[in-house]
Amino acid sequence: MKMANKFFILDADFLRKWTMGWRVNNFDFRKSGQSDADGRGLIEICGLVLKNPNAHSRGSLS
Numbered sequence: 001m002k003m004a005n006k007f008f009i010l011d012a013d014f015l016r017k018w019t020m021g022w023r024v025n026n027f028d029f030r031k032s033g034q035s036d037a038d039g040r041g042l043i044e045i046c047g048l049v050l051k052n053p054n055a056h057s058r059g060s061l062s
Contacts, residue, residue: 005061014055020045 027039050056 007059007061008056009059010050010056014051016049016051018047018049020047 021044023043023045025041025043027041029035029037029039
């Protein structure tokens, strides 16, 4: 991507997390013979956005 000399600085206080939903996967380990238990995997669908676009800085080392 030819961005080895680039950097990005942001203030974490200006980050906002938006959650768009969850996906749940149920696993039956008994049926597959792996374990004597059931399992559940939770996957969160989210994104990070800046509250204030002027609260970040981009720069270059060159």
